Amino acid sequence: MESFYEQCKANNLKITPQRVAVFKALTSSLSHPSADQIHRELKKEFPNISLDTVNRTLLTFAKADMIDVVEGHGDPRRFDPNQEAHHHFYCISCRGIFDFHDSAVDNISVSPELEKRFTITGKRLCLSGYCDNCRSSQ
Amino acid sequence: MESFYEQCKANNLKITPQRVAVFKALTSSLSHPSADQIHRELKKEFPNISLDTVNRTLLTFAKADMIDVVEGHGDPRRFDPNQEAHHHFYCISCRGIFDFHDSAVDNISVSPELEKRFTITGKRLCLSGYCDNCRSSQ
């Protein structure tokens, strides 16, 4: 929490009870909650806190690079006809998702402890950045 | 398209002009479109096709394992307070997203051609499956 105050100052963000509560709720969760989940949690302590405030606060933190939005989540559903093993590149600018193939990546193996901790049925490398079109038109 | 008809038969899906058109539109796109994008595209040829039909058709194909839904997309936005290098495991059952650390995975390098094709700013391994809680409660 030390660095929370520092990061707020560094980004000219006022320290409000709502922001402190949102940050605490997020960092104390292990499952990467949605704005709605955090809102329901915080209602117990702040019955009047609005969902908009929770959502806006989280986006404010994200813009200040204090937290991240989990890849993909929050965007409209997208469909993929490619049934072969492949991976995804997501263009931050045009929002296109492009496949790439890489057998070295296909053969990545994760640690045995992780295999014990979870039953893994899907595995995909998700890259993000700028596609050729978007970087050249800037 | 051969295998499209076969797959439909194998899954007892009637072959309708709408389904054929949706499948063609999806497979001829390179950017993994949304239902809305496909719907706008198909309106040119089928002015009366409904968005619900497009969306339902795509979900039907996905349920029959003919296509996939791109990871994360379509779910509510989720937030991640972890600023260290890490990767994600997504539980299909409880929808929790859990971090894991794996330095071997951190150091994955993709092919030089890919580095040329895109400007890569983010890299993350996305696993999916069942978390410990969910697999034991089944």
Place this chain on the structure above:
DNA sequence: TTGACAAATAGGATTGAATCCTATTTAATC
């Protein structure tokens, strides 16, 4: 080929996530 029927579609209604709008409140600074 036709008839019967279960399945699929159109399109309007509804739900749910996210955002916008604006009056009110509040943190920061002097």
Place this chain on the structure above:
DNA sequence: GATTAAATAGGATTCAATCCTATTTGTCAA
């Protein structure tokens, strides 16, 4: 403590996704 720009509450709005139901259409068997 007063000032001011920023933040909040909560109702309204937008947009994606889904539901509902009357109508249409593939499929299969006669």
